[in-house]
Amino acid sequence: MPDPFWRNGMIGKREVIVFFAALSFCFIKAYAAENLSDLREPYNDRYCTTCHGSDGRGNYGIKAPRLAGMEPWYLKRQLENFRAGIRGTHSSDREGIAMQSMAVKLSDSSITDIISWVGSWDYVATEITIEGNESLGQQLYIQCASCHGANGEGNEALGAPALRGQNDWYLATQLRNFIEGWRGSHPQDSLGQQMILMAQSLQNDDGIKNVVSYINTLSRK
Amino acid sequence: MSRLVTRRELINLLGATGGTAAVLQAGSVLGLLPATASAAALDLLALGSTNKKVAILGGGISGLTVAYELNKRGYDCTVLEASHRCGGRIFTVRHGDLIDEIGNRQYCEFDDDPHMYFNAGAARIPTSHRSLLAYCKELGVELEVFIGENNNAFLQDDALASGKPLRVNDYKTNMRGFLSEMLAKSMSEQQMDEPFTETEAENLLSVIRSFGDLSEGDLYQGSSRNGYASGGYLTHGVQKDMLAFRDLLQSSMGRIALSAYEGDYGPCLLQPVGGMDKIIAGFLSKIGGQVKYRAIVAGIQVRNDGVEIAYDQGGARHKLQADYCFNCIPTHLAVGLDHNFPIDYIKAMKYVRRGEAYKAAFQAKERFWEKEGIYGGITRMNNSSREIWYPPHGIHKDKGVVLAAYDFGGGSYFTKMVQQERVETHLQDGEKIHSNYRDMVEKPITIAWHRMNHMLGCAARWRQSFSGWTHEEEQMYNILQAPAGGRHYVIGDQMSMNSAWMESAILSAHWAMQDLDVRVRSEIAK
Numbered sequence: 059m060p061d062p063f064w065r066n067g068m069i070g071k072r073e074v075i076v077f078f079a080a081l082s083f084c085f086i087k088a089y090a091a092e093n094l095s096d097l098r099e100p101y102n103d104r105y106c107t108t109c110h111g112s113d114g115r116g117n118y119g120i121k122a123p124r125l126a127g128m129e130p131w132y133l134k135r136q137l138e139n140f141r142a143g144i145r146g147t148h149s150s151d152r153e154g155i156a157m158q159s160m161a162v163k164l165s166d167s168s169i170t171d172i173i174s175w176v177g178s179w180d181y182v183a184t185e186i187t188i189e190g191n192e193s194l195g196q197q198l199y200i201q202c203a204s205c206h207g208a209n210g211e212g213n214e215a216l217g218a219p220a221l222r223g224q225n226d227w228y229l230a231t232q233l234r235n236f237i238e239g240w241r242g243s244h245p246q247d248s249l250g251q252q253m254i255l256m257a258q259s260l261q262n263d264d265g266i267k268n269v270v271s272y273i274n275t276l277s278r279k
Numbered sequence: 280m281s282r283l284v285t286r287r288e289l290i291n292l293l294g295a296t297g298g299t300a301a302v303l304q305a306g307s308v309l310g311l312l313p314a315t316a317s318a319a320a321l322d323l324l325a326l327g328s329t330n331k332k333v334a335i336l337g338g339g340i341s342g343l344t345v346a347y348e349l350n351k352r353g354y355d356c357t358v359l360e361a362s363h364r365c366g367g368r369i370f371t372v373r374h375g376d377l378i379d380e381i382g383n384r385q386y387c388e389f390d391d392d393p394h395m396y397f398n399a400g401a402a403r404i405p406t407s408h409r410s411l412l413a414y415c416k417e418l419g420v421e422l423e424v425f426i427g428e429n430n431n432a433f434l435q436d437d438a439l440a441s442g443k444p445l446r447v448n449d450y451k452t453n454m455r456g457f458l459s460e461m462l463a464k465s466m467s468e469q470q471m472d473e474p475f476t477e478t479e480a481e482n483l484l485s486v487i488r489s490f491g492d493l494s495e496g497d498l499y500q501g502s503s504r505n506g507y508a509s510g511g512y513l514t515h516g517v518q519k520d521m522l523a524f525r526d527l528l529q530s531s532m533g534r535i536a537l538s539a540y541e542g543d544y545g546p547c548l549l550q551p552v553g554g555m556d557k558i559i560a561g562f563l564s565k566i567g568g569q570v571k572y573r574a575i576v577a578g579i580q581v582r583n584d585g586v587e588i589a590y591d592q593g594g595a596r597h598k599l600q601a602d603y604c605f606n607c608i609p610t611h612l613a614v615g616l617d618h619n620f621p622i623d624y625i626k627a628m629k630y631v632r633r634g635e636a637y638k639a640a641f642q643a644k645e646r647f648w649e650k651e652g653i654y655g656g657i658t659r660m661n662n663s664s665r666e667i668w669y670p671p672h673g674i675h676k677d678k679g680v681v682l683a684a685y686d687f688g689g690g691s692y693f694t695k696m697v698q699q700e701r702v703e704t705h706l707q708d709g710e711k712i713h714s715n716y717r718d719m720v721e722k723p724i725t726i727a728w729h730r731m732n733h734m735l736g737c738a739a740r741w742r743q744s745f746s747g748w749t750h751e752e753e754q755m756y757n758i759l760q761a762p763a764g765g766r767h768y769v770i771g772d773q774m775s776m777n778s779a780w781m782e783s784a785i786l787s788a789h790w791a792m793q794d795l796d797v798r799v800r801s802e803i804a805k
């Protein structure tokens with residue numbers, strides 16, 4: 059090793075084996091670039107918990123929502139939308155932009171891997187951070203229920219994700235983003251466009267607060 | 280007429296004109312107030328036969344400081360580091376290294392040569408950072424001079440000289456000349472009304488004249504300080520033309536040219552020979568065996584009798600029981616862990632915002648800047664790439680690594696871009712300085728700290744306002760500094776009032792260990 063600090067002297071056993079395998083390989087074949095890359099620090103795309111918290115519990119510090127318990131079909135659609143720039147490209151969608159640039163290079167197989175990884179996390183109850191008028195929120199929720207279910211359980215056939223159990227601060231941000239057209243205005247985001255229309259009935263921050271605080275009461279099974 | 284000014288009076292005078300900071304600085308010069316804290320030796324109890332386990336979360340320099348110091352005193356320390364490397368924001372990038380930016384992973388393709396490295400995080404050591412320097416000495420980290428201020432580097436602003444880069448020297452000499460001329464004129468008219476004695480006024484005038492190299496009649500008529508237009512060795516030097524004051528005022532670059540190297544920014548700065556991470560290597564040479572890599576902390580439970588840590592490593596969840604815990608995981612990541620911290624502690628963690636920083640570098644095929652008489656130093660541009668740093672090391676070798684951009688915040692401009700866009704912007708910006716830039720550079724790397732795995736930011740921001748800390752902010756700071764349950768310490772530059780310095784991270788660790796020491800001593804005394 060040229061330098062004791064080269065990768066912290068942290069060459070793992072696996073890498074050493076690869077290295078010697080590569081060396082002996084050299085006798086047969088010229089040293090190819092792929093052997094070099096075997097020596098490099100390995101990686102995969104399992105980055106989610108850095109932002110989304112332990113076991114995907116959601117992290118307010120990054121404003122990254124809960125992934126644990128998220129429906130695989132919904133997660134898939136969102137990852138694909140981010141990757142394609144259908145979501146997270148409006149200049150006012152700060153959190154969306156952050157996610158979009160991280161998702162842009164995901165391969166289909168990485169997305170599949172992420173979905174199965176996320177599926178292995180247990181759901182634990184979210185903390186409540188938003189308190190509004192629940193009964194006013196209940197009135198407002200009637201409209202939401204037609205797609206997202208009376209108990210906020212979601213409806214795959216309609217493409218509507220579960221709402222209950224999601225971080226309330228995240229729901230509030232997304233509702234605001236829909237109202238303002240910061241999310242959902244992409245021409246290829248037909249479900250998002252639907253949400254933009256629906257969200258208008260909340261009118262303002264109070265409406266958002268009230269409906270989110272009602273959703274907070276819909277306990278998760 | 281001349282009258283002795285007492286020290287106290289001088290301080291009042293400075294206080295009236297320069298605010299508290301001036302008073303404090305002058306105070307320490309005169310020896311009234313204590314000078315900057317020197318690297319006081321830590322007075323920590325060695326444990327002897329007592330056994331105490333310490334979990335250190337994150338292998339940042341603060342975490343490693345704790346591991347090193349407590350290990351010396353007989354504590355049983357384990358460092359859990361999420362990444363494949365220690366050092367966090369002390370990150371030197373060399374041939375083959377992984378830059379673990381989420382969504383933009385890169386491997387560095389620089390030539391494999393000791394001087395071909397890039398300090399993608401911390402890069403400068405001010406000589407006032409005594410604790411850090413003390414560790415460099417203790418750990419045998421060889422230091423060399425880092426050159427930031429270089430009058431031969433450039434200033435570039437599209438609003439200035441039709442965008443043509445000016446040598447810092449040309450700008451500075453002219454600007455200082457004009458400023459001095461103005462000052463000198465106002466002095467001679469008003470000096471009788473000023474609160475100076477005759478001697479003081481004379482001395483002040485002489486300072487002003489020499490500051491701007493004024494000629495007779497207190498006029499600025501050009502200077503040889505920025506070199507000659509021609510000659511100067513075998514023939515007489517021919518003075519350069521003066522720049523027009525009005526032209527200089529088309530740009531705000533003067534703010535930077537005249538003040539960028541004050542305080543902690545130099546001019547005398549140091550760097551470890553071979554890369555900033557030699558400091559990390561120094562710590563690891565003592566306690567490297569206690570570090571677990573790719574060990575991602577997932578949970579922290581503070582109990583009455585200890586702290587229980589959960590971490591993921593090798594696809595499995597592990598537990599670590601410790602008596603005490605020191606945590607340098609950035610607060611914006613720590614709040615997302617499975618913890619049982621007190622409410623007001625969490626509130627403080629959530630309050631701290633994450634700062635931004637972005638750097639980029641190229642390998643230069645030739646050290647083209649040296650052909651322009653530039654040896655180290657910083658070119659400053661009024662564009663998004665902002666700065667070009669010429670390496671002070673590897674002088675006259677074939678190649679070098681040049682910093683192509685350093686953006687320290689505001690809007691994540693480059694962070695949002697894909698790699699090609701970032702690189703193209705730096706090429707365009709650099710071409711305004713060096714016309715051959717595009718041909719001379721290759722193998723770009725970019726480091727957007729806001730997207731770096733296990734970091735997602737730089738330099739905790741406690742203050743919401745430039746005017747200072749509010750009372751509430753100070754309260755939250757104090758809450759987070761005190762150990763949760765007497766056992767869990769938040770450390771790192773985030774637990775200082777001067778974030779984004781290695782020194783701050785070290786001092787936060789010292790504060791926490793001293794607090795621990797008091798607790799341990801009283802426990803043992805029982």
Ligand SMILES: Cc1cc2nc3c(=O)[nH]c(=O)nc-3n(C[C@H](O)[C@H](O)[C@H](O)COP(=O)(O)OP(=O)(O)OC[C@H]3O[C@@H](n4cnc5c(N)ncnc54)[C@H](O)[C@@H]3O)c2cc1C
Pocket residue numbers: 336337338339340341342359360361362364365366367368369399400401402403404574575576577607608609612636637638728732733734737738770771772773778779780781782783784
């Ligand atoms: C661009 C830039 C320029 C800078 N320039 C300078 C300079 O010139 N001079 C100077 O003195 N300072 C400079 N700094 C600041 C300096 O680098 C930092 O203040 C210092 O390194 C912070 O150390 P820390 O101990 O707080 O830990 P950090 O470096 O923040 O390290 C935190 C560690 O925690 C680990 N971690 C995160 N999550 C987990 C988890 N779940 N489990 C386990 N581990 C985890 C991370 O991988 C990391 O190793 C600069 C920083 C940047 C980014």
